[in-house]
Amino acid sequence: MSRPKNTDRPYDVVLFGATGFVGALTAEYLAAHAPEDLRWAIAGRDEIRLRRLRDRLAARLEPGVLRADVADPASLRALARQARVVATTVGPYVEYGDDLVAACADAGTDYLDLTGEPEFVDLTYVRHDSRARETGARLLHACGFDSVPHDLGAYFTVRQLPEGVPLTVDGHVSVDASFSGGTFASALGQFARRKQMADAARERRRHEPRLLGRRVTTRLGTPRFAGEVGAWALPLPTIDAQVVGRSARALERYGPDFRYRHYAAVRRLPVAVGGTAAAGALYAAAQVPALRRRLSDRLKPGEGPSEEKRARSWFSVRFVGEGGGRRVFTEVAGGDPGYGETAKMLAEAALALALDPLPETAGQVTTAVAMGDALTARLGAAGIGFRVAAIR
Numbered sequence: 001m002s003r004p005k006n007t008d009r010p011y012d013v014v015l016f017g018a019t020g021f022v023g024a025l026t027a028e029y030l031a032a033h034a035p036e037d038l039r040w041a042i043a044g045r046d047e048i049r050l051r052r053l054r055d056r057l058a059a060r061l062e063p064g065v066l067r068a069d070v071a072d073p074a075s076l077r078a079l080a081r082q083a084r085v086v087a088t089t090v091g092p093y094v095e096y097g098d099d100l101v102a103a104c105a106d107a108g109t110d111y112l113d114l115t116g117e118p119e120f121v122d123l124t125y126v127r128h129d130s131r132a133r134e135t136g137a138r139l140l141h142a143c144g145f146d147s148v149p150h151d152l153g154a155y156f157t158v159r160q161l162p163e164g165v166p167l168t169v170d171g172h173v174s175v176d177a178s179f180s181g182g183t184f185a186s187a188l189g190q191f192a193r194r195k196q197m198a199d200a201a202r203e204r205r206r207h208e209p210r211l212l213g214r215r216v217t218t219r220l221g222t223p224r225f226a227g228e229v230g231a232w233a234l235p236l237p238t239i240d241a242q243v244v245g246r247s248a249r250a251l252e253r254y255g256p257d258f259r260y261r262h263y264a265a266v267r268r269l270p271v272a273v274g275g276t277a278a279a280g281a282l283y284a285a286a287q288v289p290a291l292r293r294r295l296s297d298r299l300k301p302g303e304g305p306s307e308e309k310r311a312r313s314w315f316s317v318r319f320v321g322e323g324g325g326r327r328v329f330t331e332v333a334g335g336d337p338g339y340g341e342t343a344k345m346l347a348e349a350a351l352a353l354a355l356d357p358l359p360e361t362a363g364q365v366t367t368a369v370a371m372g373d374a375l376t377a378r379l380g381a382a383g384i385g386f387r388v389a390a391i392r
Helices: 021-033 047-057 073-082 098-107 118-135 148-158 181-191 194-207 239-250 269-286 289-298 307-312 340-355 367-381
Strands: 011-016 040-044 064-067 083-088 110-113 138-140 167-176 215-217 224-226 231-235 257-266 314-323 326-334 385-391
Touching (some): 011 340, 021 040, 021 047, 021 340, 064 073, 073 083, 083 340, 098 110, 098 118, 098 138, 110 340, 118 138, 118 239, 138 367, 148 257, 148 314, 148 326, 239 367, 340 367, 367 385
Parallel strands (some): 011 040, 040 064, 167 257, 215 257
Antiparallel strands (some): 167 314, 314 326, 326 385
16 A cells, blocks of 8 residues: 655645636535645636635635646646645646646656546556656546546446456446536537547557456447336446446456446436437537537536536436346445536545555556545545445
């Protein structure tokens, strides 16, 4: 187990992008829930807005204020050298994120973000994984609703199944929530970058070591009625399945032959059909620059749902795991997935890296690999439920 490192640095945790929509929610969570001896700071390009946020937080322990700008790589390097852990909410990450990953990898600073962009994750693996392994930095992507409930939920499910046997896990996602302008812009950008995504994935495969003696598959399933969860299961081509697969590749506990499939769970067939058609239309529109700009103008980055809407929002991910003659049903559930719970996940992941004894890891790693048990316990204590519904 690794112990906290770089304790001579001024800050345990720095939150970059703290004045954005999710950034402010994360700052509020840290102000309310971080231990009183945590040394933390908020960072961004507008020092006046940062100081206003600090004053509004009225924290038990006042955060420091650091100025850094994605357009100024030197400021990002200075930021990384002052922190043990840097958590960033500044996206789209494929456009704004690489210099901060590079700075953290070079400084031996742990890095977390909220990206759901496969292209960005693949590019940072190729560019920065090797350097991070040299310095001991842990680079963690997708530390919000993308993809913590799915990664830790699959990990939690696997731990209920026998060891050393082939395992299958299916995840079924149900959500009632809205999303912010930043999330919408990121999704549109991904839809428009099919070739770049494919190229980045291919380059990653060239650099990744082969998995020897075991097999992991995360291919998309087919639409079907999933009687085990009482809903129509529609394949979800999100980053979540890729993250689960990378955890399975790294941890032998997933068995010699592991398969994961990721679905949206929709109870009514007309809703399933309409949702599929709407997603296809949005994907097609994103390929046309003029339409993509018009769509982006409808909901700008920095905007998001109201507090009342977030209070009514919820998510549930139900898992069905099988192997060794056993079948297990588990669930990860919580409140507003995209904002309140995402802020909680990012904040608790940063605190786990900064404060908890964890497995010795470095380079680009997943939440399950870097802090599976510790983060599961933290999130459970914070109100995100992990439960075993049934074992047969």
